[in-house]
Amino acid sequence: MNKTITGSEAMWLSLIAEGVDTVFGYPGGQIIPVYDTLCDFEDRIRHILVRHEQGAIHAAQGYARSTGEPGVVIVTSGPGATNVITGVVDAMTDSTPLVVITGQVPSAALGTDAFQEADVTGLTGPITKWNYQIRRPEEIAWAISRAFYIARTGRPGPVVLDFTKDAQNGKTEFSYEKCKFIRSYIPNPKPSDQAIDKAIALIDNAKKPLVVFGQGVTISGAGKELQAFLEKADIPAGATMLGLSALPSDFPLYQGMIGMHGNVAPNIKTNECDVLIAVGMRFSDRVTGTVSTYAKQAKIIHIDIDNAELGKIITPEVAICGDAKKVLSILTEKIQKNSHEAWVKSFDHCREVERKKVIDMEISGGEGPIRMGEAVAMVADVSGDKAVIVTDVGQNQLSAARYSRFTKGRSFITSGGLGTMGFGLPAAIGAKIATPKKQVCLFVGDGGIQMTIQELGTIMQEHVGVKIVLLNNNWLGNVRQWQEMFFDRRYSQTRMLNPDYKLIAEAYGIRYRAVEDKKDLRKAVTEMLSDDEPFLLDVHVLEESNIMPMIPPGKGIDQIMLNEKEWYQK
Amino acid sequence: MEEIKNYTVIIYTENQIGLLAQISNIFTRRSMSIWSLSAGPSSIDGIHNITITTDATERRIREAVRQIEKRVDVIKAFFYVEDQLVYRELAMYKVPTGKLLDSGELESLLSKYNARIVEMNKTFTVIQKTGYTDETQALHDELKNIGVLQFVRSGRVAISRTMQEPVFKFLQKREREKEKINKS
Structure with a gap:
């Protein structure tokens, strides 16, 4: 036939x-x-x-x-x-x-x-x-x-x-039949009833529970299920970098990002909670800091679809191998409605300290050159928190992760585990081609853009309406930060001489604008986001600035530097 | 510190090229030495068996086995300490025939170690012995006095103390699940 x-x-x-x-x-x-x-x-x-x-x-x-x-x-x-x-x-x-x-x-x-x-x-x-x-x-x-x-x-x-x-x-x-079964491969394991029961008992009896979630929530499409779970049990939640946008930024129990450059509150509270519920995440070292001091006081429930992740880094009290959406639905149905008002309220203090000592200065701080956080927050503001944010790797990525705001899932695309410089520009092209109706905005440094800058040709040929925000500081900023903080300011091979990006953009027929002055930033971002054409916005940011707060390497998740000299006081 | 023990990992796999390399990679990536490795068929048609011995803590071996099972074409992997298994290794020793006969120990060695001669000629003799590692090693040490020209020991072959292949029930379950999926 x-x-x-x-x-x-x-x-x-x-x-x-x-x-x-x-x-x-x-x-x-x-x-x-x-x-x-x-x-x-x-x-x-x-x-x-x-x-x-x-x-x-x-x-x-x-x-x-x-x-x-x-x-x-x-x-x-x-x-x-x-x-x-x-x-x-x-x-x-x-x-x-x-x-x-x-x-x-x-x-x-x-x-x-x-x-x-x-x-x-x-x-x-x-x-x-x-x-x-x-x-x-x-x-x-x-x-x-x-x-x-x-x-x-x-x-x-x-x-x-x-x-x-x-x-x-x-x-x-030729005849085609979709694969539905491989006997050696169980993609959707059934969560164990025993583990579920143990988890419910822990959650129902918790006084200070905390949820940390990763990309597993996004992948299984469990955003709504996570919200329902958090609301019913009244549990605050922090996201890993890859978990960003799985919850809307304004969700009341959402406490921000965890990890090395995450928000103070969910990091500090990780070492104060009594039950830690980890959903679709893998306890990366960028999330845990020193493992030996990570959430020692807490009973940990780890939910993940990958059995090899359970017990790999952290030995949980309860391990549930299963799909986040399925597990969260079962848990939400079976747990008691609860309230942890004082516990949830206790996050406010950390947040206030971070706002005063870090955030205010970064996104609305007075005079001087533009800061990376400011550029990111401006894009969020002008786009109404609706843009799909793609990042490269380094300070651009950390600023974008910290200061972007999200209303919809799958809105933050970054190279997390491998940290691949050069990822951003092509990834933004792919994201824009996949979701042509959305604004796709790339944050990239002057180092990373040059690693895959040839893809401007792809933008030209395929006419891909990517908005490129070049956070240009003439440094390999993240390594420079480490050299400043941990290597006695010996700036080995991190100063970078840049080409004329205006000429490069012109060569590829991509619209270009440079901003140096704070007062021009809103106008420039507004111009960039006003249509669906490719655009390169060259933002000349403060050259030597550090991403803060920071858990220095080798420190615990509750040992947080607010700036180069000051530690967060518990 | 957790105690380091000798573990035998028995892995049941589909017949897929390259899988052995991927499995041995899981050990080397974690700096775990593979002491012995043998691969061959199992009693179930089309399903292969890879047996690996290594030294590790229980936590490490559990972690490695989970990573092994994560490979799509691995059906199931199990780990055992020695007394949970019936196992053997095969060793062969080549010794100079003249010295062997001169030593006058040939018969006593063969009976003491339950070893046998598989080939003998004027210049050399090949002795074969199956058993545990320390037994084959002990014979090697005794033969050293005579002179060992060549020595080879196979990877461990092991059989679990469960009634059937430990993967048997799992495969039956998967067969039922397959029928369910095909019907739906």
């Missing part, structure tokens, strides 16, 4: 069957047949031609993070494949669903050091959720359906399919 088609056609038909309409890629010798066939699918597939394969994968990450759907990347063998590796690790660490298809030399040439041959399945084994080398065209439908099923279910992650050239050219019959 099924007519015989080429492997390349089978690949595109499989992608279309999975609902793919956008892919990010770059052609090359061992993937030419796939690109040739693309000519026949251009009515159904939008291919975004990037300028470097790293751009393709970060763009696909931005696409995936803003929608929850797997981002698809197509690159050639050898260097094409090795250029995506940073993004694959990043996606693995930050649970981002990706399907990456790499060309490969013909199967007869495998292992001969053929031109542009790299051992892609060997290289990507430890950094993918699953990988597979397709050597026969009959395997394509099976491998792609499995790839999508694995990438998007359970704790999402990247899948790499290494596609030999003979499998692209070979003929096969």
